[in-house]
Amino acid sequence: MKVKGFTLVELIIVIVLLAVISTFTFRFVGIGAEMYATGASRLQLLEQSRFAVERITRELRNSVPNSARVTNGNQCLEFVPVKAAGTYYDAPFSSSSSASLDFVSLSTGWDEIVDDETSTASLVYPLYDRLFIYATQAIYIYQDESSFPRRWAKVEDDTTRESALTDLELEPDSYFAQKSPLRRMYVGKPPVRFCVEGTQLIRYSNYGWENPPDGDDGVVISEHLMNSSSGAISFRVINAELMRNNVVHIFLEYQSPNAEPLFFNQKIHIPNAP
Template structure:
């Protein structure tokens, strides 16, 4: 083997020097730190944006659900109860059907067990349902002392004899006489009240929004503790109940010239940022 071949073999089998290895390790370390920082930053942005999107979605759904139900509320059935430390609730009775009555036992006429209304096959009426005629206050809705409410016992199947031209005779649970007649002969049908409550969460200062139903009619507006377990509608509500200027909802009662108005203004907090709804819901139904 000549000297040139030996020199080439020596050159081809030579390894990395210590300086080269340290340099490569440093470069790889810098690249790893840069890439990991980029990945962590992107992951944090994704998590935060997902949290914001979740709160936006649930808040939008809750406000839209409340708006739809409030618009279909029985006239003068809205009432609000606020505890500056723990909750604010709005209660109302969603209308399931409404129509015109033809004959009803109304003062000063005698009490009776039956009344006649006009109904279509699509009207959602059923046994044990309640009816109202000319409710002017929330007491007329929730308290039967001044007779504005009665309960249905039976009625003929819609579209079958003895119904004539959609005239249906309702039988009441007991002998009934309504206190006043409706100027437009309106009659409303509903089954149960509904409450939306902004409640202080078990931990922290934020509020949750829950929907309650199935607890029946009460003369005095019930508190969340006296209602059935509510359905969670939204979280991360940041309103302060002790601040009258920061309540999540305000009720403007109806008058002779104005319909009832609910001002929804829940404020939500997510990742240190706050956004607030300012939504007015007009209850368009009248007695």
């Protein structure tokens, strides 16, 4: 009687063939998983970088005209957010004028104009609002309190919005250096700064008008930046002229975990309407 079965050699051959097939199968699955992980990381970086550029763009477009400036070797962009905009009447333009004005504003989203130091934190970082009239250069926006005459002033006390027309009492002896041709006035909040530091884009706020931001108080907006290592200029500001808007160039260079480059080159126009 003949016994049916496999020889030892046949079994070894089958095992070797199965091992080879399994190796190629797992390798194929591994390549697919690797491609998925690479695509996911690339998509995450793309979404993160788009969010960063969109965040800067939206905030810039709601800034006081001519307030954008670069600092720290073109690696930081600073500007003043608008709290309210409108028209002024009876504003003081000489030391003999009354330190008050009428402010007409249809802007929504604000309910008061903040005075000066009201808390311990504010004593270190003055977080008051500034009123701007015809501030045509960044130097006028960031002038300190010792410079006079100025193109900005602040209210004497916190002032609550009354209606479309609000009476504002300014600090004693306050007056503006020059009139606006169209009587425009902007109320600006303390400045904001976006900085490229190492591989991160960091947003700073609440550091006041006269102090540089504290490196520990920033919020990370995006990562994996290569501007610092490549020497690329992150921000550039072209100042407004009579027939030209204020233009801000943003250049952010990212690199994925797989060393794939990703560039964002954005140009933002800010209306020249001081």
